[in-house]
Amino acid sequence: MAMKQVASSAIKALANPGSSSVLTRQLHASPGSKKIVGVFYKANEYFEKNPNFVGCVEGALGLREWLESQGHQYIVTDDKEGPDCELEKHIPDLHVLISTPFHPAYVTAERIKKAKNLQLLLTAGIGSDHVDLKAAAEAGLTVAEVTGSNVVSVAEDELMRILILVRNFLPGHHQVITGDWNVAGIAYRAYDLEGKTVGTIGAGRIGRLLLQRLKPFNCNLLYHDRVKIDPELEKQTGAKFEEDLDAMLPKCDIIVINMPLTEQTRGMFNKDRIAKLKKGVLIVNNARGAIMDTQAVADACSSGHIAGYSGDVWYPQPAPKDHPWRYMPNQAMTPHISGTTIDAQLRYAAGVKDMLERYFKGEEFPAQNYIVKEGELAPQYR
Numbered sequence: 001m002a003m004k005q006v007a008s009s010a011i012k013a014l015a016n017p018g019s020s021s022v023l024t025r026q027l028h029a030s031p032g033s034k035k036i037v038g039v040f041y042k043a044n045e046y047f048e049k050n051p052n053f054v055g056c057v058e059g060a061l062g063l064r065e066w067l068e069s070q071g072h073q074y075i076v077t078d079d080k081e082g083p084d085c086e087l088e089k090h091i092p093d094l095h096v097l098i099s100t101p102f103h104p105a106y107v108t109a110e111r112i113k114k115a116k117n118l119q120l121l122l123t124a125g126i127g128s129d130h131v132d133l134k135a136a137a138e139a140g141l142t143v144a145e146v147t148g149s150n151v152v153s154v155a156e157d158e159l160m161r162i163l164i165l166v167r168n169f170l171p172g173h174h175q176v177i178t179g180d181w182n183v184a185g186i187a188y189r190a191y192d193l194e195g196k197t198v199g200t201i202g203a204g205r206i207g208r209l210l211l212q213r214l215k216p217f218n219c220n221l222l223y224h225d226r227v228k229i230d231p232e233l234e235k236q237t238g239a240k241f242e243e244d245l246d247a248m249l250p251k252c253d254i255i256v257i258n259m260p261l262t263e264q265t266r267g268m269f270n271k272d273r274i275a276k277l278k279k280g281v282l283i284v285n286n287a288r289g290a291i292m293d294t295q296a297v298a299d300a301c302s303s304g305h306i307a308g309y310s311g312d313v314w315y316p317q318p319a320p321k322d323h324p325w326r327y328m329p330n331q332a333m334t335p336h337i338s339g340t341t342i343d344a345q346l347r348y349a350a351g352v353k354d355m356l357e358r359y360f361k362g363e364e365f366p367a368q369n370y371i372v373k374e375g376e377l378a379p380q381y382r
Contacts, residue, residue: 029095029119029359029360029362033071033072033073034072034073034095034096034360035072035073035075035090035093035094035095035096035117036067036072036073036074036075036094036095036096036097036098036356037074037075037076037077037087037090037094037096037097037098038057038060038061038063038074038075038076038077038097038098038099038124039076039077039078039080039087039097039098039099039100039103039104039105040055040056040057040059040060040061040076040078040099040100040103040124041055041056041057041078041100041102041103042056042057042058042078043056043057043058043059047059050342052342052345052346053342053345054345054346054349055100055102055124055340055344055345055348055349057076057077057078059345060074060076061098061124061348061349061352061353062349062353063349063352063353063356064076066353067356070360075090075094078103080099080103080104080105080106087105088111091111091114091115091118092114092115092116092117093116093117094115094117094118095117095118095119095120096118096119096120096121096122096356096359097115097118097120097121097122098122098123098124098352099121099122099123099124099130100123100124100125100340100348101123101125101126101127101130101336101339102125102317102335102336102337102339102340103317103318103336104130104317105130106130107121107130107131107132107136108132108135109132109134109135112132112135112136112139112141113135113139118139118141119141119142119359120141120142120143120144120359121136121141121142121143121144121372122143122144122145122352122355122356123143123144123145123146123371124145124146124348124349124351124352125145125146125149125150125339125340125344125348126145126146126147126148126149126150126151126154126339127145127260127261127288128143128145128371128381129260129261129262129288129290129381131143131371133371133372133377133381134377136372137372137375137376137377138375140374140375141372142365142370142372142373143370143371143372144355144365144369144370144371144373145369145371146347146348146351146352146355146369147205147366147368147369148205148347148368149339149344149347149348149351150338150339150340150341150344150347150348151205151206151209152209152343152344153338153339153340153341153343153344154206154286154338154339155206155209155210155213156213157286157312157337157338157339158206158210158256158258158284158286158338159210159213159214161284161286161310161311161332162193162198162214162254162256162282162284163193164310164332165254165282165284165307165308165309165310165332166190166191166192166193166196166254166282167190167191167193168186168187168189168190168308169332170332171185171186172186189307193217193219194217194218194219195218195219195220196219196220196253196254197219197220197221197222197251197252197253197254198214198219198220198221198222198252198253198254198255198256199221199222199223199224199242199248199249199251199252199254199255199256200221200222200223200224200255200256200258201223201224201225201245201255201256201257201258201259202223202224202225202257202258202259202260202287203223203224203225203229203239203258204225204258204259204380206258206286207223207225207256207258208229208233210256210258211223211229211233211237211239212233212236212237214237215236215237215238221237221238221239221240222239222240222242222248222251222252223239223240223241223242224241224242224243224244224245224248225241226379228241229241246273246276249273249276249277250276250277250278251278252277252278252281253278253280253281253282254281254282254283254284255277255281255282255283255284256283256284256285257269257283257284257285257286257287257291257292257311258286258287259287259291260287260288260380260381261287261288261290261291262380262381262382265288265291266290266291267290267291267292267293268291269291269292269293269296269297270293270296271293271296271299274293274296274297274300274305274306275305277305277306279304279305280304280305280307281305281306281307282306282307282308282309282310283297283306283308283309283310283311284309284310284311285309285310285311285313286311286312286313286338286339287313288313288315289311289313289314289315289317289319290315294315294323294324294325295324297309297325297328298324298325298328301328301329301330301331302328302329306330307330308330308331308332309325309328309330309331309332309333310331310332310333311333311334312333312334312335312336312337312338313336314333314336317336318335319335351369355369
């Protein structure tokens with residue numbers, strides 16, 4: 001009900017500029033130059049190694065020349081934390097903020113309150129949980145992302161991580177680096193993927209692609225989601241729908257997290273839920289680090305209850321040097337890289353440009369790209 005009231009107020013405010021509603025921000029650009037701020041990671045010396053490396057500060061999504069030729073101001077930085085950071089200096093007068101899940105600019109309710117000119121929050125990629133979406137909705141902001149831009153990249157990465165864990169690959173690789181040769185030290189906990197039960201929690205775009213890629217490995221495939229996938233895809237993959245998550249989890253040899261971070265999923269893999277998993281379970285999480293209880297995962301890896309944990313998402317990001325996942329046994333963690341391949345960067349850069357063009361013209365975005373529109377949250381975040 002509250003969300004509907006917010007949406008109604010937003011519509012009334014747009015229809016009646018003299019309205020006293022708190023929601024007075026336009027959903028699309030007013031005439032004139034706009035201040036656009038992009039927050040990305042720095043590439044440093046690596047930028048020169050690939051002309052298509054656009055997802056970094058130096059590459060700036062390839063937007064600088066285009067935006068500045070139209071009279072807009074484009075500020076790009078990696079400095080996003082603390083009261084004296086570069087981003088904070090621009091909060092009061094920016095109109096558009098572009099950020100990524102890989103180097104997230106946390107857009108808090110406090111920052112939204114300070115950003116009097118802010119109209120549009122764009123995620124270059126998928127996953128806008130670094131934004132306080134409730135505060136954005138209440139402020140009448142539009143939040144959008146480039147839906148589908150890196151789903152292939154993430155699904156491929158998940159398949160790689162499953163194989164790395166199942167085959168106990170990393171210790172063998174480390175032996176090569178350190179000059180050792182101990183086959184037994186690897187083989188005692190290396191298995192085939194064939195015949196294992198793999199469950200994905202979430203069967204959206206990434207989850208469905210993963211199921212398709214797992215089909216040739218002759219696994220027993222399970223999935224849990226709010227809704228069932230298309231019957232034809234179910235038949236094609238042989239995946240079985242599990243309505244009860246807690247009934248599915250103990251069946252799984254391998255669990256893959258493919259759901260968004262919401263208030264309902266935050267910390268859902270706590271000590272009690274992990275204890276109910278099959279001993280020796282393998283977990284892959286490229287979704288969001290905060291879905292897991294950080295210490296509970298570290299403890300379960302240390303005890304062997306989780307036989308291997310791999311992913312590229314942490315909380316917070318970048319992960320501090322003392323983050324326990326850096327030092328827990330049998331982990332195959334990386335920085336947040338799964339969705340930022342060069343192919344994905346080109347796709348989400350093009351998607352951001354498309355939405356900016358539409359924003360300047362006052363046109364609607366593709367419907368699937370909206371995360372907050374007229375006070376309403378997208379279904380996956382409700």
